Amino acid sequence: MFEQRQLLDQMLSRAEACVKDLHLSIEESLKSDEASLGQLEVTILKAMLRLGAGLLGLILSAYAAGLADASQARRPCKCGGMMRWVSLRTKTVLSLLGKVAYERVYYHCKECKGGEALGDRRWGLAQTRTTTGVVQLLGYLSAGRSFVDTARELCRTLCWPKEWLSGKQVQRLAEPLGERLRTMDTEGVVKWWQMLTAARSGMMSEPVALLAKMESADPIRRLYVQMDGIMVRLRGKEGKGSDFWREVKVGAVFVAEMGQRVSRIAQAVGEVAQQQGQELRTWVDRPQGLISYVAGQVPAAAFGIRLYAEALGRGLERAEEVVILGDGAHWIWELAKEHFPEAVQILDFWHASEWVWKAAKGAWGEGSQRAKEWAEEQVSEHLIKGDAAGLIAAIEALPAVAPPPGANRSLPEQAAEYFRNNAARMRYPEYRARGLEIGSGTVESACKRVVGQRCKGPGMRWSEGGLPAVLQLRTLVLNDRYDAALAALPKAG
Numbered sequence: 001m002f003e004q005r006q007l008l009d010q011m012l013s014r015a016e017a018c019v020k021d022l023h024l025s026i027e028e029s030l031k032s033d034e035a036s037l038g039q040l041e042v043t044i045l046k047a048m049l050r051l052g053a054g055l056l057g058l059i060l061s062a063y064a065a066g067l068a069d070a071s072q073a074r075r076p077c078k079c080g081g082m083m084r085w086v087s088l089r090t091k092t093v094l095s096l097l098g099k100v101a102y103e104r105v106y107y108h109c110k111e112c113k114g115g116e117a118l119g120d121r122r123w124g125l126a127q128t129r130t131t132t133g134v135v136q137l138l139g140y141l142s143a144g145r146s147f148v149d150t151a152r153e154l155c156r157t158l159c160w161p162k163e164w165l166s167g168k169q170v171q172r173l174a175e176p177l178g179e180r181l182r183t184m185d186t187e188g189v190v191k192w193w194q195m196l197t198a199a200r201s202g203m204m205s206e207p208v209a210l211l212a213k214m215e216s217a218d219p220i221r222r223l224y225v226q227m228d229g230i231m232v233r234l235r236g237k238e239g240k241g242s243d244f245w246r247e248v249k250v251g252a253v254f255v256a257e258m259g260q261r262v263s264r265i266a267q268a269v270g271e272v273a274q275q276q277g278q279e280l281r282t283w284v285d286r287p288q289g290l291i292s293y294v295a296g297q298v299p300a301a302a303f304g305i306r307l308y309a310e311a312l313g314r315g316l317e318r319a320e321e322v323v324i325l326g327d328g329a330h331w332i333w334e335l336a337k338e339h340f341p342e343a344v345q346i347l348d349f350w351h352a353s354e355w356v357w358k359a360a361k362g363a364w365g366e367g368s369q370r371a372k373e374w375a376e377e378q379v380s381e382h383l384i385k386g387d388a389a390g391l392i393a394a395i396e397a398l399p400a401v402a403p404p405p406g407a408n409r410s411l412p413e414q415a416a417e418y419f420r421n422n423a424a425r426m427r428y429p430e431y432r433a434r435g436l437e438i439g440s441g442t443v444e445s446a447c448k449r450v451v452g453q454r455c456k457g458p459g460m461r462w463s464e465g466g467l468p469a470v471l472q473l474r475t476l477v478l479n480d481r482y483d484a485a486l487a488a489l490p491k492a493g
Contacts, residue, residue, distance in 0.1 A: 003062075003066075006062075007058060007059065007062045010058050010062075011055050011058055011059075014051065014054045014055060014058065015051060015055070018047060018050065018051040018054070021047070022043070022044065022047040025043055025047070026040065026043060026044075029043065042159065045159060046159050049097050049098050049158065049159060050098065052097035052098075053095065053097040053098040053099065053100045056095060056097055056100045056102075057100045057101050057102040058102075060100070060102035060104075060119060060123065061102040061103045061104070063119050063122070064102065064103065064104035064105060064117075064118050064119030065103075065104075065105075067104075067105070067118040067119055068085075068104075068105035068118055071085075071105075071107075071118065072085075073085045074107075075107055077109040077111065077112060077114065078112075078114070079109060079111055079112035079114065080111075081109050081110070081111035081112065082109070083107035083108060083109040083114075083115070083116065084107060084108060084109075084110070085105060085106075085107055086106045086107060086108045086115070087105075087106055088103055088104070088105055088106075089103070089104065089105075089106045089117060090102070090103050091103075091104065091117065091120070091125070091129070092129065093125055093128075093129045093130060093131055094129060094130045094131065094134055094164065094165070095131040095133060095134060096131065096133045096134055096137065096158070098158070098160065099164070100131075102119075104117045104118050104119045104120065105117070105118050106118075130173055134173075135173050135174070135177055136177070136486055137154070138150060138154070138170050138173050138174045138177075139173075139174045139177040139178060139181075139473050139482075140473075140477060140482055141153065141154060142170055142171075142174040142470070142473065143454070143470070143473035143474045143476070143477040143478075143482075144454065144474070144477065145454075146167065146457060146460075147167040147168070147170040147171040147174065148166075148167030148170075149167075150167070150170045150174075151165040151166055151167050151169065151170045171466070174469075174470075174473065175465070175466050175469040175470065176469070177469075177473070178468075178469030178470055178471075178472045178473040179465065179468070179469040179472075180489060181469075181472050181473065181476065181485050181486075181489065182468055182469060182471075182472035184485070184488065184489060184490075185472065185485070189305060189306055189309055192309060193305050193309075217318070218318070219318050219320065220255050220315045220318050220319040220320065221256070221257075221319075221320050221321070222255070222256040222285060222319065222320065222321045222322075222323060222436075223253070223254075223255055223256070223311065223314065223315060223316060223319035223321070223322050223323070224252075224253070224254050224255075224256055224285070224287075224322075224323045224324075224325065224437065224442070225251065225252075225253050225307065225311050225322065225323070225324050225325075225336075225340060225343070226251065226252045226253075226324070226325045226326070226440050226442055226443035226446070227249065227250070227251050227252075227307070227324075227326055227329075227332045227335065227443060228249075228250055228326070228327060228329075228332075228440060228443045228444060228446070228447050229247040229248065229249050229250065229329065229447075230247065230248050230250060230447040230448075230451045230452060230456075231245045231246065231247055231248075232245065232246060232247075232248050232297070232451060232455050232456060232462060232467060233245055233456070233460065233461050233462065234246055234461065234462050234463070234464060234467065235461040235462060235463055240461070243461055246297055247297070248295055248296065248297045248451050248455075248467075248471065249295065249296060249297075249298065249300065249303045250293065250294070250295045250443060250446050250447045250450055250451060251293065251294040251295070251303070251306075251307040251310065251443070251446075252291055252292070252293055252442050252443040252446040253291070253292050253293075253294070253307070253310050253311050253314045254287040254288070254289070254290070254291040254292070254314075254442065255287070255288045255289060255314065255315065255319075256285035256286065256287065256288060256323075256437070257285070257286060257287075257288035258283045258285065258286075258435065259283050259284050259285060259286035260283065260286075283435060284432070284435055284436075284437060285435055285436060285437045286437075287442065290479070290480070291442065291446070292310055292314060292478075292479045293446055293449075293450050293475050293478055293479060294306050294307045294310050294475065295450045295451060295471050295474070295475050296468065296471060297467055297468055297471070300331040300334065300335060303335070304335035304338060304339055305339075307335070307339070308339040308340075311339075311340070316340075321344065322340050322342065322343035322344070323343060323344045323346060323436060323437070324336040324340055324343045324344065324345045324346065325346050325348055325437065325438075325439070325440040325442075325443070326345070326346075326347065326348060326440060327347075327348050327351040327440060328347055328348070328351055328352075328355075328418055328421070328422050330421075333345065344431075344436065345424075345425045346425055346431055346436065346437075346438055347422040347425040347426050348438070348439055348440035349383075349428060349438045349439050350439055350440075350441075351440070352383055352419070352422070352426065353379055353383060355414075355415045355418050355419065356375050356378050356379055356383060356391070356395075356415070357371075357375045358411050358414070358415055359375075359395050359398065359411055359412040359415035359416075360372070360374045360375035360378075361411065362398075362401055362404075362410055362411025362412050362415075363398040363399055363401055363411075363412055378391055378394050378395075382394060383426070383428070384428060384429075385428075385429060386426050386427045386428045386429050386430065388419055388420075388422075388423035388424075388426045389423070391419055392416050392419050392420060392423070395412050395415050395416045395419070396412075396416055398412045449478070450471070450474055450475060450478060451471070451474075454470065454474050455467065455470065455471070455474075
């Protein structure tokens with residue numbers, strides 16, 4: 001389309017000039033005894049970035065010139081009229097190589113008052129001054145750090161002046177990318193679920209492909225699926241006084257292998273199991289390979305479908321055993337019942353222990369020695385042994401107390417109901433004898449890693465659109481699927 005030989009000559013000339021300037025700079029630096037390797041590296045890096053920016057500008061200008069030659073003075077407009085050549089205009093964009101200036105012909109349509117600069121749309125620069133490469137890098141980096149930190153670190157790494165990029169600019173570029181990725185993912189999940197539902201009801205004869213590609217076809221001894229929730233602060237419409245909190249649901253999926261250490265709780269339960277004459281396998285499961293995450297500020301039903309799709313992709317149908325660990329929240333067990341009906345359900349031991357302490361403190365007060373002694377006794381005599389009935393009886397025997405402010409039932413009454421609802425999920429000696437994990441530490445860690453570290457920093461307040469976008473970026477990066485998701489994005493027109 002454009003004259004290749006002319007472009008090559010321009011690029012060679014630009015490169016030659018750059019190398020000569022670089023040589024002079026290095027020659028001057030070496031005259032000083034204080035010159036360091038680090039200084040030489042930075043000098044060469046800056047020169048190469050300047051050269052790259054110049055070469056990119058030449059390429060974009062040449063491409064636009066070729067389009068202009070083919071279009072001549074007039075070209076058709078989308079409105080049906082004709083656009084007329086107006087002028088040659090220079091545009092400066094921020095690229096991974098730095099700021100790049102290039103020239104393109106601008107056309108204008110009198111009928112619709114619209115205009116177009118040739119070449120901009122081809123490179124995704126029609127209504128922006130930031131290249132796709134920069135936007136995608138900002139999306140990746142801001143998944144792991146604040147927008148301000150992303151701007152600061154990128155400017156330092158690429159030797160940019162600080163004023164080239166601010167935290168607000170990063171936010172305005174990264175969040176729309178995250179939203180595009182989230183929309184694509186949501187639409188894919190909805191379509192997949194509709195097809196799967198139709199196949200199960202006999203309306204489709206073709207098998208439904210997995211939403212996520214399986215890592216291998218090898219059998220899996222044990223697959224864990226853990227769920228939890230974490231609260232995040234959202235920005236109200238009337239200022240900080242109107243801020244509110246919403247729960248983000250988090251899921252962690254991983255294949256387990258036999259571990260090499262026994263935790264303190266495993267040792268305690270092991271002693272009880274041995275006293276009861278049970279054979280005990282001392283090594284407890286641990287994650288093998290990648291832990292993949294699902295997160296979203298969405299209803300439980302939508303979250304469950306996404307988590308189920310993730311579990312299928314990780315090998316759910318090849319797993320000999322599936323284990324669901326949760327803190328006792330009703331929505332967790334409902335999702336387990338719907339999507340993982342054959343799974344072993346386990347109530348997180350530490351959350352159960354916390355409820356024992358809540359009952360004790362509710363009966364005798366915070367910091368009470370009697371509360372401490374009672375709680376420790378119930379944990380060792382009932383909870384560790386998996387004796388839900390004995391624990392409930394002990395709680396119901398506590399002295400009657402008034403409910404906390406704003407509650408309808410006392411803490412002991414709440415604790416008794418909690419254990420009644422989860423009694424079948426508290427067979428801890430049996431679980432440990434089989435090497436099962438009994439603590440949901442993985443998903444609690446996931447809540448901190450996926451949501452807490454990125455979305456709950458000092459002073460962080462999120463818009464209702466910004467939070468889902470950043471969570472999408474965060475999970476894609478942590479699951480090592482960011483580049484694949486970018487490749488699947490529809491190209492901008």
